[in-house]
Amino acid sequence: MIRGVLFDMDGVLLDTEKLGSQILPQVFTELGYDCPDDLYFRVLGANRQVSNQIYYGLFGNDFPGDLADKMFFDRMLEIAHRGETPVKPALKECIDGLKARGIKIALATSSERSVVETYQRHLPVMDGIFDAMVCGMEVPNGKPAPDIYRLAAEKLGLAPEECVGVEDSRNGVISLRAAGCHSVMIPDLLPFSEELAPYVDTCLSSLRDLCPLIDRLNG
Numbered sequence: 001m002i003r004g005v006l007f008d009m010d011g012v013l014l015d016t017e018k019l020g021s022q023i024l025p026q027v028f029t030e031l032g033y034d035c036p037d038d039l040y041f042r043v044l045g046a047n048r049q050v051s052n053q054i055y056y057g058l059f060g061n062d063f064p065g066d067l068a069d070k071m072f073f074d075r076m077l078e079i080a081h082r083g084e085t086p087v088k089p090a091l092k093e094c095i096d097g098l099k100a101r102g103i104k105i106a107l108a109t110s111s112e113r114s115v116v117e118t119y120q121r122h123l124p125v126m127d128g129i130f131d132a133m134v135c136g137m138e139v140p141n142g143k144p145a146p147d148i149y150r151l152a153a154e155k156l157g158l159a160p161e162e163c164v165g166v167e168d169s170r171n172g173v174i175s176l177r178a179a180g181c182h183s184v185m186i187p188d189l190l191p192f193s194e195e196l197a198p199y200v201d202t203c204l205s206s207l208r209d210l211c212p213l214i215d216r217l218n219g
Contacts, residue, residue: 002217004156004163005098005210006149006181008045009109011168011188012207013126014119015086017044019076021189027071033059041190045169047110047142073115080122087125090208095129097211104131108152108165110143112136132156143171146179153181164214173199182217184210
C-alpha cells in the first residue's frame with residue numbers, strides 16, 4: 001500500500017534544470033575553468049559534498065568547490081527572488097490530488113534548506129505542501145546513497161516500501177532503488193534509457209500521471 005510520496009525538487013517540482021545547465025558553465029568560466037559538457041549531468045541530484053568530490057576528481061583538490069556552489073545558487077536564487085522560477089506543469093493538480101487521497105508528502109532534495117525556504121517564500125505553490133523535508137547536507141551520505149530517502153520516509157512515519165519516490169536524475173533513481181521505494185522517473189534534461197532501467201520501476205511523462213499511478217498501485 002502506497003501511503004507517501006517523496007519528491008526531489010529541481011527538475012521534478014521546479015523547472016530549473018535548464019536554467020542550471022546554463023548557469024554552471026558561466027560559473028566555471030568566471031572561476032577560470034573549462035566546464036566539461038557532461039558535468040551538469042554528473043552532478044545532477046548531488047549535494048554539495050558529492051559535487052565537490054566530482055569537482056576535485058576532475059580539477060584537483062584546489063578547486064574552489066564551495067565557492068562554485070555558492071555562485072551557482074546565488075544566481076538561481078536571484079531568479080527566485082524575482083518570482084520567476086518556473087514550476088513543472090500540473091504541480092498544483094498533482095499535490096491537490098495526493099492530499100485528496102490522504103497521501104503524505106515529503107521533500108528529499110540535495111539543495112540546502114535555505115535554498116528550499118527561499119523558493120517557498122517566493123513561490124506560493126511550494127509553501128506549506130510538505131509534511132516533512134530532508135535537504136542538502138542533512139544526511140551522512142548524499143544521493144546516490146539511499147540515506148535521504150530513508151530519512152524522508154522515516155519522517156513521514158512510513159517504511160520506504162510504502163512510498164513512491166519521484167526523480168529526474170541518475171543519482172536520484174539510484175538512491176530510490178537503494179532505499180527500497182517504488183522508483184518513479186519523470187525525465188527532464190536526462191532522458192530515460194536502458195542504463196537507467198534497473199533503477200526505475202515506472203517512467204511517467206509528467207506529474208499529471210502520478211495520482212493515477214498511485215491509484216493503480218493501491219488497487
